Amino acid sequence: MPLSNSILMFRRQFCKLPFGVISKEELLIEGLQPELMPKHVAIIPDGNRRWAKERGLSPEKGHEAGKKVLGDLCRYCSKWGVKVLSAYAFSTENWSRPKAEVTFLMTSYFEGLIHDFMRYGMKMSVIGDKSNLPNSLKEAINHAEETTKDNTGLHFVAALNYGGRYDIIQATKKIAAKVKDGVIQLEDINDKLIDTELETKYLEYPNPDLLIRTSGELRISNYMLWQLAYSEFCFVDKFFPELDEADFVAALRSFQRRQRRYGGHKI
Numbered sequence: 001m002p003l004s005n006s007i008l009m010f011r012r013q014f015c016k017l018p019f020g021v022i023s024k025e026e027l028l029i030e031g032l033q034p035e036l037m038p039k040h041v042a043i044i045p046d047g048n049r050r051w052a053k054e055r056g057l058s059p060e061k062g063h064e065a066g067k068k069v070l071g072d073l074c075r076y077c078s079k080w081g082v083k084v085l086s087a088y089a090f091s092t093e094n095w096s097r098p099k100a101e102v103t104f105l106m107t108s109y110f111e112g113l114i115h116d117f118m119r120y121g122m123k124m125s126v127i128g129d130k131s132n133l134p135n136s137l138k139e140a141i142n143h144a145e146e147t148t149k150d151n152t153g154l155h156f157v158a159a160l161n162y163g164g165r166y167d168i169i170q171a172t173k174k175i176a177a178k179v180k181d182g183v184i185q186l187e188d189i190n191d192k193l194i195d196t197e198l199e200t201k202y203l204e205y206p207n208p209d210l211l212i213r214t215s216g217e218l219r220i221s222n223y224m225l226w227q228l229a230y231s232e233f234c235f236v237d238k239f240f241p242e243l244d245e246a247d248f249v250a251a252l253r254s255f256q257r258r259q260r261r262y263g264g265h266k267i
């Protein structure tokens with residue numbers, strides 16, 4: 001076995017620093033190019049409930065298992081050099097799930113998740129319509145955003161009561177108000193202006209380069225409709241609580257093999 005591989009295996013076994021960053025040499029050994037790493041990875045963490053059901057567990061247990069894996073995913077993103085991880089945690093349509101599940105998510109789960117994740121030292125933000133979230137959750141969000149705002153490294157973005165259509169509507173309303181008030185003209189409306197009104201406007205990398213959805217479903221379920229225009233998709237045929245680092249690295253490898261043309265053709 002080449003010496004470099006032995007060093008890599010040794011480090012993996014004995015250096016379990018939670019947010020250690022992989023070196024350029026290690027990336028190359030894994031067949032990954034540092035310059036081709038996605039800047040923004042988006043995750044649709046689907047399948048917590050089905051994972052729990054298959055094991056005779058409650059949906060709550062499935063979401064708890066999902067929370068642990070989401071924490072692991074933050075660690076993988078930091079380690080492999082991703083700058084932004086956004087997670088679709090609750091859609092504008094998810095209010096129609098069973099009342100007990102919604103209550104659990106809104107009254108303890110998301111608050112607990114925010115509290116736990118603050119220990120990771122990441123910058124944390126929440127996107128979505130916060131107006132109808134419970135007050136204590138709103139307070140936890142404000143506290144986390146304020147406390148972590150100067151953290152460097154991975155930026156973790158939770159999409160809570162978020163929907164791609166909601167995002168486009170709220171941006172459209174702001175732009176329409178500016179036109180109405182004469183602040184801008186109709187002719188000023190373009191891609192860039194819309195970018196500046198979307199919920200992702202504060203992110204260094206607002207558009208996901210890579211979207212991963214677990215559970216085998218092949219759809220985006222109203223996530224970042226505008227921002228995903230030229231993202232690469234990776235669908236993993238496992239429930240979210242089963243996602244591991246090998247799956248994540250496989251998604252990175254798949255991403256790096258893609259030819260992103262953005263509508264332009266070289267031949």
Ligand SMILES: CC(C)=CCC/C(C)=C/CC/C(C)=C/COP(=O)(O)OP(=O)(O)O
Nearest residue numbers: 044045046063066067070088089090091221
């Ligand atoms: C790890 C973590 C933060 C979990 C939170 C639990 C949770 C509510 C996850 C839902 C994720 C989501 C919005 C999936 C989209 O599918 P969908 O089921 O909303 O839409 P579909 O009906 O099109 O599949």
